[in-house]
Amino acid sequence: MRAALLLALAALACSKTELPASAPPVQTTAIEAPRLVALPEEPVRTTEGEKLFLDLAALSSDGKGSPVVAARDLPPGAQVVGRRLEWTPDYQSAGKYTVTLVACDRGACMEQPLDIVVDDEPNPPRAFKKPCETLPPSHPDHCPAAPPANP
Numbered sequence: 001m002r003a004a005l006l007l008a009l010a011a012l013a014c015s016k017t018e019l020p021a022s023a024p025p026v027q028t029t030a031i032e033a034p035r036l037v038a039l040p041e042e043p044v045r046t047t048e049g050e051k052l053f054l055d056l057a058a059l060s061s062d063g064k065g066s067p068v069v070a071a072r073d074l075p076p077g078a079q080v081v082g083r084r085l086e087w088t089p090d091y092q093s094a095g096k097y098t099v100t101l102v103a104c105d106r107g108a109c110m111e112q113p114l115d116i117v118v119d120d121e122p123n124p125p126r127a128f129k130k131p132c133e134t135l136p137p138s139h140p141d142h143c144p145a146a147p148p149a150n151p
Contacts (some may be wrong), residue, residue: 032061033110034103036069043115046091049124051117058103065105072100075107075116087116094120 037057046052058067071080075097078087085099099115102109130144 025051031065031106031108033108034058034060034065034067034105035110036101036103036112039101039112039114043096043117045117045119046087046089047119048089048091050088052085052087052089054114056080056083056085056101058105060105060137061108067103067105070102070104072102074099091120091121091124093118 031095035058037059038055044052044054052081056069056071059071060067069083071085074080074085075087075089075093077090078085078099080086097118099114099116101112101114101123103112104110132141135142
């Protein structure tokens with residue numbers, strides 16, 4: 001939800017306002033799109049179950065603006081919090097993902113793809129059984145049954 005809100009804010013910042021035909025001409029200087037900076041040139045690599053944090057930074061073309069940074073096409077569970085992409089891939093997430101990063105400043109926007117490669121964790125943590133769960137139900141030391149849920 002938060003990522004969708006940030007993307008909506010970036011889209012709003014990138015929208016252009018139309019002036020009525022009767023409006024006098026306005027002298028404007030073209031605003032160049034901001035630049036995303038400090039992004040890796042190669043894919044970002046992580047492993048299933050490891051937390052991924054990637055700081056997102058953007059600079060306005062003239063140094064006067066404060067670009068809005070957002071992302072779209074995020075994998076399940078990933079989100080942008082402030083200016084940081086955060087994600088902990090689960091143990092079924094191995095593969096390659098392409099996220100689109102967006103930076104907007106005073107109506108000018110730029111997009112940049114970012115590849116994230118999630119490596120398979122060959123030994124994911126397992127749910128271990130308590131010793132009493134390994135015994136047959138008829139054994140006197142077998143774990144007691146869970147109480148029934150309240151209807």
